[in-house]
Amino acid sequence: MICTKTSRPKGQVPGTLRDAKSGFFDDAPWLVLTSVFQELLLMFTHRIKWLLVVAHLGLLAATGSAHAAGKKVYVADEESNTVSIIDTTSFKTIGRVAVGEEPHNVQVTPDGKLVWVTNNGEPGRKNEEAAEAKMAKSGKMDSTAPGAVWAIDTATAKVVAKVPVGMHPAHVVVSGDGRTAYVTNGGDNTVSVVDTTAHQVVATIPVGTFPHGLRISPDGLQVWVANLKGETVSVIDTGSRKEIAKIAVGKGPAQVGFTPDGRFMLVSLSGENQVAVIDPASRKVIGKVAVGTVPIQLYATPDSKFVLVANQGSPEKPGNTVSFIDVAGLKVAATIKTGAGAHGVVIAPDGRRAYVTNTYASTVSVIDIGTRKVIATVRVGKGPNGISIAP
Numbered sequence: 001m002i003c004t005k006t007s008r009p010k011g012q013v014p015g016t017l018r019d020a021k022s023g024f025f026d027d028a029p030w031l032v033l034t035s036v037f038q039e040l041l042l043m044f045t046h047r048i049k050w051l052l053v054v055a056h057l058g059l060l061a062a063t064g065s066a067h068a069a070g071k072k073v074y075v076a077d078e079e080s081n082t083v084s085i086i087d088t089t090s091f092k093t094i095g096r097v098a099v100g101e102e103p104h105n106v107q108v109t110p111d112g113k114l115v116w117v118t119n120n121g122e123p124g125r126k127n128e129e130a131a132e133a134k135m136a137k138s139g140k141m142d143s144t145a146p147g148a149v150w151a152i153d154t155a156t157a158k159v160v161a162k163v164p165v166g167m168h169p170a171h172v173v174v175s176g177d178g179r180t181a182y183v184t185n186g187g188d189n190t191v192s193v194v195d196t197t198a199h200q201v202v203a204t205i206p207v208g209t210f211p212h213g214l215r216i217s218p219d220g221l222q223v224w225v226a227n228l229k230g231e232t233v234s235v236i237d238t239g240s241r242k243e244i245a246k247i248a249v250g251k252g253p254a255q256v257g258f259t260p261d262g263r264f265m266l267v268s269l270s271g272e273n274q275v276a277v278i279d280p281a282s283r284k285v286i287g288k289v290a291v292g293t294v295p296i297q298l299y300a301t302p303d304s305k306f307v308l309v310a311n312q313g314s315p316e317k318p319g320n321t322v323s324f325i326d327v328a329g330l331k332v333a334a335t336i337k338t339g340a341g342a343h344g345v346v347i348a349p350d351g352r353r354a355y356v357t358n359t360y361a362s363t364v365s366v367i368d369i370g371t372r373k374v375i376a377t378v379r380v381g382k383g384p385n386g387i388s389i390a391p
Helices: 027-068 128-138
Strands: 072-077 082-087 092-098 106-108 114-119 148-153 158-164 169-174 180-185 190-195 200-206 211-216 222-227 232-237 242-248 253-258 265-269 274-279 284-290 295-300 306-313 318-326 331-337 342-347 353-358 363-368 373-379 384-389
Touching: 072 106, 072 114, 072 342, 092 158, 092 373, 106 169, 114 169, 148 169, 158 200, 180 211, 190 211, 200 242, 211 253, 222 253, 222 265, 232 253, 242 284, 265 295, 274 295, 284 331, 306 342, 306 353, 318 342, 318 353, 331 373, 342 384, 353 384, 363 384
Parallel strands: 106 384, 169 211, 253 295, 295 342
Antiparallel strands: 072 082, 072 384, 082 092, 106 114, 114 148, 148 158, 169 180, 180 190, 190 200, 211 222, 222 232, 232 242, 253 265, 265 274, 274 284, 295 306, 306 318, 318 331, 342 353, 353 363, 363 373
16 A cells, blocks of 8 residues: 655645635635535524424414413303303304203303303293293292202303202302302392302392392492382492492382492483482482483493493384493493394403393394494394303
């Protein structure tokens, strides 16, 4: 074998690839390094592309999950014996849950895990018409026909509890800690206090004639009740579980509602086509605002600037409007056209949208609060009444 000794070119600096005189690199070593560099660059580029793809897929998954887990609106379909579930992203009904007879009102718990719904007991109950006829004459429901409040698990859309209450239950509200529910019983002029953990009534409070809507004060210390046939509002102390005041308000009080700042309490007067405004501190009516025909439910915006009132009208002359009351001026700032029989109303926690049940049209109108326009109409079960939105 012949070995040839490779000598460094004259002028090349030891330990470098550059010729000291010319300043240029020696070609062979440079080509090797260039090739290695290109390979590393290619690998790095592929790695970056792969990471971008993964990130994009993750974003799509997160977006999909956000849509899938979007807020839901629950509607009591009084003539279908169901609770409809509306997705607030697609504005579509995505499910219905079978419940008791004539579900009238719904309320989502503060943690969003349950929906409580008032109804007249198991489907197919007999002698309902006879019981209602007796109630019309005596002012009390037949004692053989008690109502109930049922709980729906929002994760499974299944009924998980059934609690017997008074006669002809109307509305239900839940305390801030979720431990107590209050139910108006129009048939026996009482409010049932329900332990939501034990699933049983722990107190029954006498109030005015035919209690209907009710709401808990912002501080949680009181429950105010609209007595539909008594022309009064009852005030219940949540600590003692007793009625501590009764306020004369006008004809046909259907529902009450506080502004979140606690400054005002408003009452819809279905027999006067007005809304009474009460100072909660003095418990005095300080004014009335004319609205549409037969106002039923009302709800204040989170900023306490407006109260929306659903004007139902009658089966013969259905109302189809929602009045926007300017709280500061105590006047109607706008009137929005909805479907026939505007009845229940709820506002999303962020204050951007309102949802209104249209009893005679079997739909829910979605209102953009900012533009004061209906942006969607959702078909639900027959005779939609009460409505509530997940927190």
